[in-house]
Amino acid sequence: MSRYAPLFTAPVARLSALNLGTCEEEDIDASLLDQADHEIRAKFPKMHSFLLLRHGKLIWERYYNGHEASSLNDLRSATKSFTSTLVGIAMARGDMPGPETAVHKLLPEYLPKRKETLLERITIRHLLTMTSGLYWQTGKKLGEAFIHRFHRSKSWPSFALRLPVQEDQIGVFQYRSVDSHLLSVLLTRCCGIDAYTYALQHLFEPLEFGRSGWAQDPEGYTMGHIGLYLTSRDMAKFGDCCLHQGIWNGRELIPADWLHEATQRQIEGYPEFGDYGFQWWTGRLHGIDYACAHGHGGQQIYLIPEANAVVVFTADSKVSRWKNPRTLLERFVLPAVSSLNLERS
Template identity: 60%
Template sequence: MVKSQTILHSPVASSPPIPVAEPEDVGLRRDALDQVDLIIQKQYPKMRSFLLLHAGKLIYERYYGGHGISSLNDLRSATKSFTSALCGIALSRGELPDLKASVTDIFQRYVPQQAHPLLRSVSFHHLLTMTSGFAWQTGKKLGEPLIHRFHRNRKWTSFALSLPVIEQEMGRFQYRSTDSHLLSVAISEATGMDAYAYARKYLFEPLGIRHAAWSPSPEGHSMGHIGLYLTSRDMAKFGQCCLDGGLWQGKPVIPETWLKQALTPQAKGYPAFGDYGFQWWTGIQNGSVYALAHGHGGQQIYLFPQLDAVVVFTADSKVSRWKNPRVLLERHILDTLKSAAASAE
């Protein structure tokens, strides 16, 4: 049960800095990164920030469109990857049940009286991997026609659990934001804290994240699928922590065993986006393995373990059409990182 409503805005405070280095210090060409900056200015008018971390240090940082270091970004669906991390923390603390636990046990007080007969077969693991089988519609670009009906409803949890379960779809990936929101509700049910309060205590405080916001659902739960607002640097901190096996400044924050599962393909996804882990996209880009927290409009946290790099993009989230920086990443940023790696051998 939620004991307190989500606080939308936390006090504005300067976060502890990320370790910083010059591109030349880690073997990267500054002129190549300046070229990326120039391309963004000319071809990506909705871009708001570009950050590159390499070898655990912030190497390059640029802001656009009036945004700066203290600006909060609407992460949209990149929120899902943070919800995943909170699930991993709660599981390691013994607050959440086994991944095989049924949603009917986790959400006992929300289960409809006339529940679908297959609802008991839907597990926590199904929610994490978006393989629940709940009847849903998903467009080619991850559009969700039913999401507006979900958002208009005052009882989000009951709405999600009342969706029919299609037996032949269980275990098969379908992008479904209601699955992600149920993960946030699960955190509330297990801990007595909404996801934002839980994040502030067990994720944001250890990472030194002090300026954030997370919107609540009509029921008072933090939105599990969208609604998180962070600065670009704090997005980068989270990415670096995940890249380093859950460590931040040498101290464990997110369980490494959880991240190994979360960042590993658990279900076959969509060719244009990759396969799916625990609320993370995964795949191979330009020959490099990646994990991606992805949100509408261009809110992206890329992890490249083979290149020891984190790339953060943020952009205007209030757009219907937007330009994905994936090509920019493949043709310029990854090539620069690979050239540095080759020179170091």
């Protein structure tokens, strides 16, 4: 068994339900989606699923390489967008203080013995936007040189908060998974339960998710940066709830004002991946705005407000090299929505 095997909910026989629709009803060019499906089978050998929702209806659902609707996906860093969402829920409920709260005040036992004044400047907002200034190394493909050292440490919060703080990097974006994990630690310290349990109570169960799983760190904190396992349908459900201002079946699960901030550009990111919100990537394709939960290997949830659409891709997460399925969104999926006025390059 893996050292950090995920905790799973009990097996659930039911398949997560979604309202169904057709391409014809939703004004979608099915031939372009067929072309995307052909492209996946020919050039994306590690793909596991491709789903499209429009106006809250599942109108396209394809699985590959033996995967099916009940299969769980390892979301990798797409987990980060869920962690951010839980923080937003907790703040709205009064379970966590606001984004401008200094992190060191909430986690005193994990601070270095020698007082670090720069550390006292880091706020929850800095963690949300990956602008903490904690020393880190990030490669061109979002590879993180210190991540294995971080995972091998006995106390992940201590490892993170004992990294040197670079004063000139506070407020500057750098992809840094320790920021995301600290959000989960903060949620647990403020709410008294781990982030997975909080998610089940306030998000997953209200959305009627099927089976799920989420891994923990050595001290029992839910991983904030990776470790979440969901079906593709439940990824799509989450995306659709976010797309519709956090409303599901007439009930607000996620604060609309939080989602507006989280899925909008907060800081300049990396050209290849886009700008950054609160643990969401943001960008434009063909002049159309999107927000994306993005994970290694091709785990992606796209929110496309102008199209009233959610697109989900999943793939093998245990790969060193992989093709970004965003090209499928750009070449086939967006052009398939005939109501969009696309800018052609």
